[in-house]
Amino acid sequence: MSEKKRGRPRAFDAKVTLEKAREVFWDRGFAGTSLDTLSAATQLNRPSLYGAFGDKEALYLDVMEAYRAESMDVLADALDPSLPLRDNLANVYKSALKIYLHGDTAARGCFLISTATAEAIQHERVRDLLRRSLADFDDAIEQRMALAVERGELPEGSDVHMLARLASAVMHSLAVRARAGDSRRTLEALAKSGIDMICGKA
Amino acid sequence: MSEKKRGRPRAFDAKVTLEKAREVFWDRGFAGTSLDTLSAATQLNRPSLYGAFGDKEALYLDVMEAYRAESMDVLADALDPSLPLRDNLANVYKSALKIYLHGDTAARGCFLISTATAEAIQHERVRDLLRRSLADFDDAIEQRMALAVERGELPEGSDVHMLARLASAVMHSLAVRARAGDSRRTLEALAKSGIDMICGKA
DNA sequence: ATTATTTTATGCGAAACGGTACAAAATGAG
DNA sequence: CTCATTTTGTACCGTTTCGCATAAAATAAT
Secondary structure: OOOOOOOOOOOOOHHHHHHHHHHHHHHHOOOOOOHHHHHHHHOOOHHHHHHHHOOHHHHHHHHHHHHHHHHHHHHHHHOOOOOOHHHHHHHHHHHHHHHHOOOOOOOOOOHHHHHHHHHOOOOHHHHHHHHHHHHHHHHHHHHHHHHHHHHOOOOOOOOHHHHHHHHHHHHHHHHHHHHOOOOHHHHHHHHHHHHHHHHOOO | OOOOOOOOOOOOOHHHHHHHHHHHHHHHOOOOOOHHHHHHHHOOOHHHHHHHHOOHHHHHHHHHHHHHHHHHHHHHHHOOOOOOHHHHHHHHHHHHHHHHOOOOOOOOOOHHHHHHHHHOOOOHHHHHHHHHHHHHHHHHHHHHHHHHHHHOOOOOOOOHHHHHHHHHHHHHHHHHHHHHOOOHHHHHHHHHHHHHHHHOOO
16 A cells, blocks of 8 residues: 655544535535635644645545545446446445435535535635536436447437436436435435436436 | 705715725625625724624625626516517527626625535524525516416416526526636527526527 | 814724744644 | 654744724714
């Protein structure tokens, strides 16, 4: 993995630290989170945070990237091509809701949609990473849908590019509504309707 | 309208001030906006802001409420029942994109989805007003769709409740994607696909 | 004119903010 | 052991933050 370095060894795991930082950012947003709060949550003092990740924006970007990568892993699992497309979409929404509805005081929604959008104007790198994250998600679904057309799960000549983006659109709405406090029942109904609209009524 | 008050008259218009404050919040988010910035943008010193609107959260809530009300007016215009439902939805998305794609440095998306979501966990009143705003929007579209069923624009027995929420879902996605920097062309294509999906391919 | 009432403007103050300097501590290399 | 290197912890810096205290200014009521 990594060769032993010269100086004093780190007393923390960078990946775990990013996860702890993510929890704070997720609840309070980027601008609403202070370095003191991050320091307390990660149990690292500010200089250690600074040394390992750079300033607050760089740390936030690292958290964003980790979330993007994790999301793509979850999506890849949900889109298991040995299952029908309809089941795939159900799994996508189910795993999304599992994430979105978690939270201490209230459901947190999607980390990117709930916190990165707020910074997207002032911080160009946040905006770019957000756009890339959404596009990656769209593309993965589109790829599965292209396969579905080949297999006859979707009608010949389906516009898989737009179908995929509509499938993502339902998820964006789930994210926003979850953060706004909509009930699990309400969100599950929206997910089901979305599936019916894209795959045809079962 | 309002009877003359006793003391020194206000040198500003509260509605105009809320609009100026909105511009700042829209670009920088709630937590990312300081009272100094708001004071400069509104040309009111802090004590005047405080006297007229209360603290920063109260001011933000006033801005949210004004945006919600304006959005409902725009929506009502777009849903003009003398036009076909398909045209109505096209107008809804067109007027939404007109708002979302405006901005100095980058497209700002939806004020509520881009800035209120970030605060929704920590500020319960923001979360509640956000949820109410989304619900009002859904309900207005649902009402128009119920009329569409009566008129035969939509098939008998259509689930107008869910159709309306899917139509909103497309708009939520337009809002998020606009803020992430997607092009007008891309967003217009998504809007068109959404209409086709809900009203049937033209 | 005087008084009561409300808004404006200056400026304060305590706290929180992001970021860093510096020295102590902990490791590997020689 | 000695030195170079890296991380850790304390303490600090200048700035910004939110909110308010206070007094001047502008109006209506009397």
